[in-house]
Amino acid sequence: MSEKKSKGPLLYIHQPFARTPATNMQDIYTSRQEDEELVEEEKLVEAESKKKISLLKMEIVQELIGTEASRSDNPATKSTTSIQERKHSPFNRVKPFKEMDIKERLDYLINYPIVLPPPPCVFITEEKNYQGYLTEYDGNEVTIRFHDKSTKTVPVQTLKGVILIGLKK
Structure with a gap:
């Protein structure tokens, strides 16, 4: 049998040795220590003033709570203050559209955000339904x-009801 000898590659492409490209990056930088120290000091002063x-x-809140607790021993006044606190909370519950009456629904639709397209609705009357x-909406009409861009005043x-259809896909 014949002995196998290792041979060079069958296809050799001559590629000359290329140097690494020279980079022209910034080697040295300077910063003003004075400005950074002033900014840090200002931040510390702001943080201290916020804490104060x-x-x-x-x-003040504790004083107010103490005076309200001494004034309001009546349970009826306690319930009204809790209702007032709920009204002023930033997370008020929004009434669902299905639970609104007709005037509330019309007010909601007329005050709909301008950035959103107007929602299609079905307006139910005694005679006919209008989509x-x-x-x-001026309160009476x-x-x-x-x-098809035509309009009708009702x-x-x-109106017996207003149903929100929503956006069609």
Whole structure:
């Protein structure tokens, strides 16, 4: 049998030795220590003043709570204060559209955010159902714009219901 010898590559492409590219990056940088120290000092001063303000607020709140607790021994006044606190909380519960009455629904639709497209609705009357968009509501009459750009004005008293269809995909 024949002995196998290792041979060089069958295809050899001559590639000359290339030097690494020269980089022209920034080697040295300087910064002003004075500016950085001033900024840090300002941040510390701001943090201290915020702490002082928050402590003062806490003391005022505690004083108010103490005076309210001494004044309100009646349970009826306690319930009204809790209701007032709920109204002023930043996370008020929004009433669902299905639970609103007709006037609330119309107010909601007329005050719908401008950045969103108007939601299509079904306006149910005694005679007929109208599918379109609410364009005007003045308290007595509702103007509905249909998909073919025509409009119709309907008195609010004839409305039996308003159903929000939502966005079609």
